[in-house]
Amino acid sequence: MKNIIYLLLLSLSFACAEKVSSERKEQLASRSSDIVQTAIGPLELPSPYSTESAVKRSEIVDWPAGQTPVAPAGFRVERWADKLQHPRSTYVGENGDVFVVESNTRNSANRIILLKTDNGRVLSRHIFAEALNQPFGMLILDGYFYVANTDATWRYPYKAGQMKLDTSAGEKILATPPRGYNNHWTRNLLASKNGDKIYVSVGSGSNVGENGLEAEKNRAAILEINPDGSAMRQFATGIRNPVGMDWNPVTGELWAAVNERDKLGDNLVPDYMTSVKEGGFYGWPFSYYGQLQDPRWAEDPHSDLVAKAIMPDVPLGPHTASLGLAFYTADEFPAKYQNGAFIGQHGSWNRAKFSGYKVVFVPFDEQGKPQPPQDFLTGFIADAEAGEVWGRPVGVTVGPAGGLLVCDDDAGIVWRVSAE
Incomplete structure (x- = not known):
């Protein structure tokens, strides 16, 4: 089993040589690009170290x-909910209730806000849960409300329409390693289509x-775990920081949005x-985009494992x-958006020119293949030269009414995009 091989390698391996000599960097930078x-x-893809690794925070x-x-012509953008404390993710209940996680790396509110809605409008807001620990992922399944904190996944008894979560009745079902490199503290949740498994992303x-x-x-x-937290196993590995997860509505495959490495x-x-x-290995930390070796692992390349590394799709x-990642299956948007995926890009901190700071759309064809x-x-972005951004x-x-909800983290806003 790939997972078993990977675990053995983890237990036997040493740390990489993160600092590469100037001479070696020059040699690598002079190489031709990879295709x-x-x-x-x-x-x-350019050769490693062909440019310096910059730091430019917004x-x-x-x-x-x-x-x-x-948004593109034909869409309307509205400030749907504001004055939130770092809204990171939203979850929609079957009755139209919208749950908003408020969490952050520092000074985290550590709570969930409940928005009661009607036909796409917010009617009222309530504190649904508090005193959590950097929550991110949420899930309602078989009479339970699940919350993925940075260090553990919990479940609580829940009934549709409930206004407040009784956190004293919570059950810790899975411990996860807390926090992580450069904000890799988010833990997301996704249930299988038949509800017999839950998938937990850990950066x-x-x-x-x-x-x-x-x-x-x-x-x-x-x-991957059972709904009660039992039978935990690694569904996929070598996937550096998977956050957004969703099911491809045409093929039924699990898809994830992944942050790759720095420097x-x-x-x-x-x-x-x-x-x-299932059982796939995606290269981290030894390689990227299939078999392209990370030079910081040159002395311990793990060649056998790298040979099995899967090429990312998009x-x-x-x-x-x-x-963020969400496939669109509602009826409000034009047909070209049906079964395509939206991705929220939080934006760069380690690039000379900003990248990200937007939501992109990936169309999928009738066979469920990406474009x-x-x-x-x-x-x-307010002023790229000055390093200023609005959100x-x-x-x-x-x-709940077919529009797209977008969490604007630092601005404290949830935007709603709807078709005109």
């Missing part, structure tokens, strides 16, 4: 009064295993969304922080 074949066509400034992000605890691979146990992985240059390595194969651009991504919701999109969810 790989993805599901949407060939992708040219500064949040207030949205001007009346201004919104920009890496490091950039490329520099703290030793024993510290990466059950990280950089999508875990190889401005344009390496592109984040991606991909179908996730590149989404370098350092975009592609986090090249296209911009959908833009206008989050940073994260979670994307199809709302």
Whole structure:
């Protein structure tokens, strides 16, 4: 089993040499670029260290009064809910209730807000749960409300329409390694279509295993559990920071949005969304985009494992922080959006020029195969030269009336995009 092989390697391996000599960097930078074949066509990737790894963090400034992000012609964008504390993700109940997670790396509200809605309008808001620990993923399944905190997944008795979660009645069903490298603290949840399994995404605890691979146990992985937390296993590994997850409505495959590694240059390595194969290994930390070796593992390349690394399906651009993922299956949007995927890109911090800071759309054809991504919701960058942004999109969810809900993390807003 691939999972067993990977676990053995984790227990036996040492940390990578994160710092590569200047001479070696020059040798690598002089190489020709690599061309790989993805599901949407060939992708040219620069050689490692062909550019410096920059640091350019964004500064949040207030949205001007009346201004919104920009959607394509034929769509309307509205400030659906605001004055939230770092809204990260949303979840929609069958009765139209919308749950909003408020959490952050620092000064986290650690709570869930309930929005009562009617025909796409917010009627009222309530504190549904509080005193959590960096929550992110949510799920309603068989009489339980599940919450994925950074260090554990909990479930609580729940009935549709319930206004407040009784956290004293909670049951811890799965411990997960807490926090992680550069905000890899999010843990997302997704139930199988028949509800007999739950999938939990866990990001890496490091950039490329520099703290030793024993510290990466059950990280950089999508875990599978029974609804009561039993029978935990690694469904897929080597997938550095998977956050958004959803089911391809045509093929039934699990798909995930994944953040790739840093410090190889401005344009390496592109984040991606991909179908996730059971037992699949996606390269981290030893390789990227299939068999392209990470030079920081040159002395311990794990060649046998790298040979099995799966090529990601859809590149989404370098350092975009592609986090949210939702397939669109409602009826409100035009037909071209049916069964396609929306991805929330939180935006770069380690690139000379900003990348991300938008929502992109990936069309899928009638066979459920992806096509090249296209911009959908833009206008989050206020002044790129000054490093100022109005917002940073994260979670994307199809709302109760068919519109797209977009969590604008640092701005404290949930935007709603609807067809005119």
